[in-house]
Amino acid sequence: MPKLRWGIIGTGRIAYTFARALGESQTGLLVAVASRELPSADAFGAEFGLAPQHCHPSYGALLSDSGVQAVYVSVLHPAHAEWTIKACDAGKHVLCEKPMGVNQWEVMAMIDAATRNDVFLMEAYMYRCHPQTERLLKMVRGGVIGAVKVVRATFSYNWPKDEQSREGRVYNNSLGGGSILDIGGYTMSMARLIAGAATGTYVAEPIDIKAVGQIGDTNVDEYTVASVRFPDGILAQLFSGVATNGDNAVQIFGTLGAITVPHPWRPDTVDDVHITLKLNDQPAQTIPIVIPVRNIYTVEADHVALHLSDRQSLRMSWSDSLNQARALDQWRDQIGLVYDSDSPTSPNAYLTLTKRPLTVDPAHRMRYAQLPHLAKPVSLLIMGCDHQRSYGHASLLFDAFFSQGGTAFDTAYFFSLGLPERYLGDWMRNRGNRDRCVVIAKGAHTPDCDPESMTRQLLETLARLQTDHVDAYLLHRDNPVYPVSAFVEVLNQHVTAGRIRGPIGVSNWSIARYEEANAWARDHGLRGFDALSNYYGLARMVTPLWPGTVGSTDRESTEWLERTQTPMLAWSSQARGFFVPGRARLAEVAEGDLLRAFCAEDNFTRLDRPI
Ligand SMILES: NC(=O)C1=CN([C@@H]2O[C@H](COP(=O)(O)OP(=O)(O)OC[C@H]3O[C@@H](n4cnc5c(N)ncnc54)[C@H](OP(=O)(O)O)[C@@H]3O)[C@@H](O)[C@H]2O)C=CC1
Numbered sequence: 001m002p003k004l005r006w007g008i009i010g011t012g013r014i015a016y017t018f019a020r021a022l023g024e025s026q027t028g029l030l031v032a033v034a035s036r037e038l039p040s041a042d043a044f045g046a047e048f049g050l051a052p053q054h055c056h057p058s059y060g061a062l063l064s065d066s067g068v069q070a071v072y073v074s075v076l077h078p079a080h081a082e083w084t085i086k087a088c089d090a091g092k093h094v095l096c097e098k099p100m101g102v103n104q105w106e107v108m109a110m111i112d113a114a115t116r117n118d119v120f121l122m123e124a125y126m127y128r129c130h131p132q133t134e135r136l137l138k139m140v141r142g143g144v145i146g147a148v149k150v151v152r153a154t155f156s157y158n159w160p161k162d163e164q165s166r167e168g169r170v171y172n173n174s175l176g177g178g179s180i181l182d183i184g185g186y187t188m189s190m191a192r193l194i195a196g197a198a199t200g201t202y203v204a205e206p207i208d209i210k211a212v213g214q215i216g217d218t219n220v221d222e223y224t225v226a227s228v229r230f231p232d233g234i235l236a237q238l239f240s241g242v243a244t245n246g247d248n249a250v251q252i253f254g255t256l257g258a259i260t261v262p263h264p265w266r267p268d269t270v271d272d273v274h275i276t277l278k279l280n281d282q283p284a285q286t287i288p289i290v291i292p293v294r295n296i297y298t299v300e301a302d303h304v305a306l307h308l309s310d311r312q313s314l315r316m317s318w319s320d321s322l323n324q325a326r327a328l329d330q331w332r333d334q335i336g337l338v339y340d341s342d343s344p345t346s347p348n349a350y351l352t353l354t355k356r357p358l359t360v361d362p363a364h365r366m367r368y369a370q371l372p373h374l375a376k377p378v379s380l381l382i383m384g385c386d387h388q389r390s391y392g393h394a395s396l397l398f399d400a401f402f403s404q405g406g407t408a409f410d411t412a413y414f415f416s417l418g419l420p421e422r423y424l425g426d427w428m429r430n431r432g433n434r435d436r437c438v439v440i441a442k443g444a445h446t447p448d449c450d451p452e453s454m455t456r457q458l459l460e461t462l463a464r465l466q467t468d469h470v471d472a473y474l475l476h477r478d479n480p481v482y483p484v485s486a487f488v489e490v491l492n493q494h495v496t497a498g499r500i501r502g503p504i505g506v507s508n509w510s511i512a513r514y515e516e517a518n519a520w521a522r523d524h525g526l527r528g529f530d531a532l533s534n535y536y537g538l539a540r541m542v543t544p545l546w547p548g549t550v551g552s553t554d555r556e557s558t559e560w561l562e563r564t565q566t567p568m569l570a571w572s573s574q575a576r577g578f579f580v581p582g583r584a585r586l587a588e589v590a591e592g593d594l595l596r597a598f599c600a601e602d603n604f605t606r607l608d609r610p611i
């Protein structure tokens with residue numbers, strides 16, 4: 001069988017280790033390398049016998065090397081996403097060093113790139129591919145120590161902090177330094193794996209993570225301890241550090257005994273690889289592990305070759321990497337560690353994740369409409385700006401939306417304490433695309449649904465968005481205490497002042513009040529409402545999803561919308577996932593939005609209707 005032809009991006013420490021491992025592989029062959037500096041690539045190539053034309057002076061050049069089938073991304077954490085996505089886009093399979101991304105959003109984009117390009121992608125937690133780990137899981141699954149109660153996992157080293165290392169990958173915040181991303185990830189991924197094996201799943205996800213950490217003067221975690229709760233009462237204690245020694249072991253405590261793995265991460269560095277089993281009231285037993293291939297990175301490379309056509313490996317699947325990143329994000333949140341790269345004012349914040357300029361994909365399939373008083377095309381899909389977890393998350397999604405032809409962004413003063421408005425404002429500033437975006441803003445949500453609050457909130461919204469106008473403005477709720485005239489007048493004042501340069505309208509208003517307002521406006525020579533934003537989707541909203549919300553899916557409202565040609569800026573048009581396979585049936589027995597708002601017979605009939 002022909003060998004898998006590997007190219008390595010980066011010529012650091014682990015790149016050399018992996019290249020040596022490929023030399024021992026039956027399935028893989030090193031054919032190319034890339035460095036930011038040609039001499040580094042040449043030196044690397046000379047050591048491993050590569051032809052000079054395959055020693056590339058840039059990472060991009062290696063991706064154009066048609067001789068390369070699979071890429072090992074061995075650069076520093078913050079560059080993993082960029083080069084993995086670019087490698088996938090170049091049609092290469094990817095083994096990406098851990099952590100797959102600096103945060104969950106990066107991992108999401110990387111998986112998306114592998115999916116789009118139909119290529120293999122795996123996060124290089126090499127211990128996951130090793131026979132020792134397989135043996136350990138077998139013991140746990142087989143109930144050898146009864147019910148698992150506690151997992152203890154540690155990984156720590158003491159890296160001297162001096163003038164030089166302060167700038168290097170271990171201690172430098174802007175290079176993604178600190179212990180959680182470097183080695184805490186091993187402990188978290190092991191705990192999730194053990195808890196999964198103990199509970200009959202593949203990996204289990206934390207229900208709760210509590211952590212403390214010591215953040216040093218270079219603003220990275222030097223050592224940290226996390227306590228994690230998993231389903232079925234399984235607890236884990238994790239310790240990682242870059243400035244202190246540790247025992248670097250795993251222990252699992254169950255009702256019938258305990259398992260110790262003295263060398264869980266690098267079993268290839270010791271001659272005597274074993275697991276210790278200590279059952280209650282019995283002497284400890286040593287279980288030797290038979291290892292056909294000693295080099296753990298060779299085992300990993302061979303594993304990739306074996307599973308290439310599956311596109312992902314069950315030892316470290318895509319959902320596993322995504323959930324792993326989520327857990328590490330939570331651990332970092334707990335100790336207050338923030339990376340510069342997640343800040344909207346970081347030096348690279350004007351670039352997309354792949355460091356390419358933001359462009360609109362010429363093959364996009366977005367469709368557009370026009371709204372009254374607005375020249376810009378309004379994409380028929382509107383990006384809901386709420387629920388972004390960080391600026392990094394928001395900018396990633398906004399980039400993806402914009403690149404697929406999206407122009408319209410829906411936001412509100414009331415959303416998440418103003419963060420979505422700030423994120424959108426920061427993103428438009430960083431991308432320089434304010435003129436191409438249609439910002440649909442809302443204000444005066446209950447309990448501040450009054451004309452004075454509307455003005456105060458609109459001014460604050462503009463400041464958060466870092467713009468002098470919005471492209472459309474909607475009142476977020478109605479308040480019948482006020483006559484319609486009060487709202488119409490104040491909206492007109494802001495139109496005149498140039499703060500609203502497109503349609504005005506209302507959200508969650510009855511059609512009767514909407515008509516009343518427009519009649520009053522007509523009679524008084526003012527502009528009436530141009531658009532309505534109510535719930536409108538395939539499922540009927542049985543009871544208001546949130547207090548004060550209004551749906552317009554009934555026949556009468558639909559006929560009115562058609563007759564009057566009133567633009568409907570529908571919210572939750574996908575009924576909050578009611579039509580996602582399996583979701584609504586689950587909701588039937590669960591409390592929550594879906595049950596309250598959409599679980600009704602006519603909606604289920606529609607759900608069950610063959611398409
Ligand atoms: N699985 C495992 O056992 C291990 C995994 N790792 C992972 O591998 C990755 C690399 O670690 P390691 O090899 O120890 O790191 P090194 O510092 O030794 O090398 C990293 C390489 O990244 C490239 N690079 C790109 N941008 C920069 C930059 N701004 N500053 C410095 N280097 C840059 C350089 O390659 P060039 O100059 O050629 O462009 C450099 O040689 C990390 O993500 C780490 O987590 C690390 C050790 C073990």
Ligand SMILES: O=C1OC[C@@H](O)[C@H](O)[C@H]1O
Pocket residue numbers: 098157182183
């Ligand atoms: O992945 C790793 O494992 C071994 C450690 O020494 C290294 O720093 C880390 O990146």
